[in-house]
Amino acid sequence: MSSPWPQRQHRLTFGFPVPGxxxxxxGWEVVWTGCAVMGILNVTPDSFSDGGRHAGLEAALAHARTMRAAGAFMIDVGGESTRPGADPVPADVEVDRLRPVLRALAGGGVLLSVDTLKPEVARAALEAGAHLVNDVSGLRNPGMVAVCAEAGAAACVMHMQGEPRTMQHAPHYGDVVAEVHRYLRTQAARVRAAGVPSVLLDPGLGFGKTVEHNLALLRALPDLTGGEWPVLVGASRKGMIGRLGDVPVASERDPGSLALHLHAARQGAAMVRVHAVAEHVQALRVQAALDTPRQETGPLQSPA
Known part of the structure; x- marks a missing residue:
């Protein structure tokens, strides 16, 4: 990288006005410096970490306000669990979960992402106020590419081997780093050529990958972050932390999540997707101070 990660700029472009x-x-360009925080808002009854806690509208909005106040740069709203073994949710049910939350959050001064792999859900979410589509299937569905391109929405292209119900049964790669990075770059170029204005890349930790695959991808992040597209890393409370840290309860894995996300930031990640927003914002600010050359150290600022 040409500059230390705290000074490195990242950008996303949208075809419509967005906060910041x-x-x-x-189009409308959002630029930030260093590693920003995407807060997770699951409005599902069966999320692996906080299932049901924010399924009601008031609880969801209260949690979103808390994350925004803590420094979340973007809030990722999901209406269908994609944990290993999860069963699909009908599109109309997913929309019913997402629409009131997005409508209530729209205009609140924070970027909104919708976590879905269904084009019809993405369309409804964008109409309700979402700005970015976070698709765990990597926009493999041509319909999802069309929805994002037509709306002018940015998208997150993630790598997943298989699909949520079966992805952890027997993940296998010849060279996980080469295969995942090649897929992400190829897919990003394809969706950009199809009219999607901007993309984030996500290596998809835990989505059809063993602990060893995840570690290899985390160690190889500089190869991915050194490219032309910003990179999102989402390790928050995932099973690999449970196994590496001997923490069986997902909600108790924030210390391990911080360790992996600080590593990702130091390797050039543009954004981390997290449950514990305040803790990550604090840790990233301290890490940025440590990693900023002394002569450049000044007042610390959150990503704008």
Whole structure:
């Protein structure tokens, strides 16, 4: 990287006005420095970590306000669990969970992402106020590419081997780093050529990968973050932390999540997707101070 990670700039472009966006010839551009925090808002009854806690509208909005106040740069709202072994949710049920939350959060000054792999759900979510589509299937569905392109929505292209119900049965790669990075770059170029204005890349930790695969991808992050697209890393409370740290309860894995996400930031990740927003914002600010050359150290600022 040409500069230390705390000074490195990242950008996303949208085809419509977004919080913090500046109008450019290519659309509305959001620029930030260092590693930003995407807060997780699961409005499902069966999330692996906090299932049911934020399924009601008031609880969801209260949690979103708390994350925003803590420094979340973006809030990722999901209406279907994608944990290993999860069963699919009908599109109309997913929309019913997402729409009221997104409508209530729209205009609140924070970027909103919708976590879905269904084009019809993405369309409804964008109409309700979402700005970015976070698709765990990596926009493999041409319909999802079309929805994002037509709306002018940015997208997160994630790598997943298989699908949620079966992805952890027997993950196998010849060279996990080469295969995942090649897929992400190829897919990003394809969806950009199809009219999606901007993309994040996500190596998909835990999505069809063993602990060893996940560790290999985390160690190889500089190869991915050194490219032209910003990189999102989401390790929060995942099973690999449970196994590495001997922590069987998902909600108790925030210390391990912080360790992996600080590593990702130091390797150039543009954003981390987390449950514990306040803790991550604090840790990233301290890490940024440590990693900023002394002559450049000044007042610490959150990503703008």
């Amino acid at each position: 966006g500046v109008r450019t010839p290519d």
